[in-house]
Amino acid sequence: MQKLTEILRKVPSYTCKDSIDHIEVNGIEMDHRKVKNNHIFICIKGYTVDGHDYAELAVENGAVVVIAERQLQLNVPVIVVGNTSKLLPLIAATYYQNPSRHFPLIGVTGTNGKTTVTHLIDEMFQATNKKTGIIGTIEMRINNKVTEVKNTTPDSLFLQESFEKMRLEAVDVGIMEVSSHALDQGRVNGADFDIAIFTNLTQDHLDYHKTMDHYLFAKSLLFAQLGNDYTTNKYAVINIDDENSAFVSRATAQPIITYAINQKADFYATNIQLKSDGTDFIMHTPIGKIEITSKLMGNFSIYNMLAASAAAYCSNIELDVIKHVLNHTSGVRGRFEPILNDKGFGVIVDYAHTPDSLENVLKTAKGFCNGKIFAIVGCGGDRDKTKRPLMANVACEYADTAIFTSDNPRSEDPQAIITDMIEDIKKENYQVIIDRYKAIEQAINQAKPNDIVLIAGKGHETYQIIGDTVHDFDDAEVARQLLNK
Ligand SMILES: CC(=O)N[C@H]1[C@@H](OP(=O)(O)OP(=O)(O)OC[C@H]2O[C@@H](n3ccc(=O)[nH]c3=O)[C@H](O)[C@@H]2O)O[C@H](CO)[C@@H](O)[C@@H]1O[C@H](C)C(=O)N[C@@H](C)C(=O)N[C@H](CCC(=O)O)C(=O)O
Ligand SMILES: Nc1ncnc2c1ncn2[C@@H]1O[C@H](COP(=O)(O)OP(=O)(O)OP(=O)(O)O)[C@@H](O)[C@H]1O
Ligand SMILES: N[C@H](CCC[C@H](N)C(=O)O)C(=O)O
Numbered sequence: 001m002q003k004l005t006e007i008l009r010k011v012p013s014y015t016c017k018d019s020i021d022h023i024e025v026n027g028i029e030m031d032h033r034k035v036k037n038n039h040i041f042i043c044i045k046g047y048t049v050d051g052h053d054y055a056e057l058a059v060e061n062g063a064v065v066v067i068a069e070r071q072l073q074l075n076v077p078v079i080v081v082g083n084t085s086k087l088l089p090l091i092a093a094t095y096y097q098n099p100s101r102h103f104p105l106i107g108v109t110g111t112n113g114k115t116t117v118t119h120l121i122d123e124m125f126q127a128t129n130k131k132t133g134i135i136g137t138i139e140m141r142i143n144n145k146v147t148e149v150k151n152t153t154p155d156s157l158f159l160q161e162s163f164e165k166m167r168l169e170a171v172d173v174g175i176m177e178v179s180s181h182a183l184d185q186g187r188v189n190g191a192d193f194d195i196a197i198f199t200n201l202t203q204d205h206l207d208y209h210k211t212m213d214h215y216l217f218a219k220s221l222l223f224a225q226l227g228n229d230y231t232t233n234k235y236a237v238i239n240i241d242d243e244n245s246a247f248v249s250r251a252t253a254q255p256i257i258t259y260a261i262n263q264k265a266d267f268y269a270t271n272i273q274l275k276s277d278g279t280d281f282i283m284h285t286p287i288g289k290i291e292i293t294s295k296l297m298g299n300f301s302i303y304n305m306l307a308a309s310a311a312a313y314c315s316n317i318e319l320d321v322i323k324h325v326l327n328h329t330s331g332v333r334g335r336f337e338p339i340l341n342d343k344g345f346g347v348i349v350d351y352a353h354t355p356d357s358l359e360n361v362l363k364t365a366k367g368f369c370n371g372k373i374f375a376i377v378g379c380g381g382d383r384d385k386t387k388r389p390l391m392a393n394v395a396c397e398y399a400d401t402a403i404f405t406s407d408n409p410r411s412e413d414p415q416a417i418i419t420d421m422i423e424d425i426k427k428e429n430y431q432v433i434i435d436r437y438k439a440i441e442q443a444i445n446q447a448k449p450n451d452i453v454l455i456a457g458k459g460h461e462t463y464q465i466i467g468d469t470v471h472d473f474d475d476a477e478v479a480r481q482l483l484n485k
């Protein structure tokens with residue numbers, strides 16, 4: 001049990017009609033369904049509902065105190081503060097006693113490549129027998145124990161609790177994806193980052209951020225959050241080939257390790273050979289050159305390898321370990337993942353769901369394809385609508401045949417999403433098949449030896465969200481089934 005007043009000690013000001021000096025608690029929750037005896041319930045005004053409406057139920061479930069933005073009629077003390085969302089990370093980090101101070105924490109932000117870079121870094125640490133904790137789009141994994149996650153970057157309560165688990169498991173490093181939503185909403189406030197990585201910035205999430213400037217600003221917050229402390233080994237790792245790198249660089253006081261392909265940098269690549277079974281290049285680093293022969297495909301993968309290597313270098317991982325990992329890794333599930341078959345054509349499952357990533361993967365496929373390319377593409381519902389026509393045009397430009405289908409339509413009408421996609425279409429080499437299974441079936445049935453079928457957008461996802469229903473759906477499984485028919 002912890003004293004409530006101790007947990008509130010850094011809260012600048014609050015009012016409470018009752019005395020709270022005697023109250024002790026053993027948990028904090030923002031979701032009334034998770035509240036147990038002796039918990040604090042904090043009311044968050046969300047995008048969908050208002051947590052204040054659940055305070056009474058939280059008390060029924062055992063909350064002994066409620067933190068709210070207004071007075072509520074409850075039979076437990078109500079602490080009234082100005083902004084509960086702003087307070088949440090502060091209270092969470094205080095309750096768990098700032099656990100991320102106890103291990104190095106690496107944060108990766110950028111539109112594309114976060115999951116891949118975090119997993120490569122994880123492999124590099126694991127190759128030196130280190131214990132790792134990783135949080136991101138696919139899962140949270142602490143010392144190889146996996147927990148499902150809802151968001152790429154969880155809310156600050158879940159996050160601080162996860163950091164505490166990492167501390168208890170004595171991890172040697174924490175590695176996490178930091179989304180722009182998380183930065184904007186302060187989900188990572190109170191996370192003590194040691195290395196921050198910027199991969200790139202291209203269009204996505206304008207439904208939320210409205211402008212690319214706001215989106216960039218959110219991304220830059222990770223770098224501001226590295227702080228001014230020069231007594232610790234803190235570094236920013238930045239892709240200077242990206243035009244937004246200067247803005248991001250200005251946000252941090254910490255030393256910057258640069259990486260690039262188009263110019264010299266602390267980490268850069270020369271002698272690049274993009275092959276049908278991988279990528280060869282020479283990686284130049286501040287401590288020497290290494291020859292890389294990787295199974296990872298495409299120019300974009302070189303960026304991810306450079307970013308991960310720079311972070312490993314900042315963490316004192318030796319070059320021969322970096323080289324070994326890059327030369328042996330199979331990459332990440334659902335990222336340019338080949339689906340092996342005996343039909344003579346290639347099937348690739350990939351998570352491209354932005355115009356830039358789709359262009360990258362299609363260009364990569366085109367680079368080695370000796371036949372025709374079929375691209376199965378959809379756009380998520382309740383997400384940036386302005387990326388829809390851009391993705392559709394990219395698909396028609398680089399593929400021989402684009403098949404437009406449903407991604408996760410969520411609350412939107414699947415046909416309406418496709419209508420948005422084709423509203424400004426420049427080429428007519430597309431078909432529309434709303435049912436994703438039938439779209440994949442159509443491509444696989446039409447493909448001939450040497451062709452490539454690229455199934456984009458859902459990568460590792462094992463579900464499809466239509467309306468409120470989450471259906472089982474796994475692109476890789478569906479492709480395997482159809483290939484075995
Ligand atoms: C737009 C957005 O960011 N939404 C996030 C937000 O949800 P919300 O504001 O709708 O929450 P809400 O449902 O209104 O609930 C408000 C409060 O009432 C509480 N509540 C609610 C219902 C109830 O019965 N009882 C109860 O107590 C909730 O626990 C909460 O405290 O807070 C939730 C808890 O932290 C998040 O899970 C949720 O992410 C949703 C699922 C989402 O889709 N987010 C996307 C946009 C997102 O954040 N994506 C990025 C990745 C993007 C990328 O990498 O490309 C991410 O980091 O995941
Ligand atoms: N460095 C990169 N530059 C551009 N595109 C990339 C890069 N790395 C990966 N991609 C493309 O983006 C897709 C998503 O990659 P990844 O999952 O690593 O990114 P992410 O940033 O974690 O995405 P999300 O925001 O959905 O979590 C890949 O399937 C590939 O198509
Ligand atoms: N993190 C991204 C993932 C998009 C994946 C795509 N399959 C979709 O559902 O739009 C988002 O939430 O926007």
Ligand SMILES: [Mg+2]
Nearest residue numbers: 114115137177
């Ligand atoms: Mg990710």
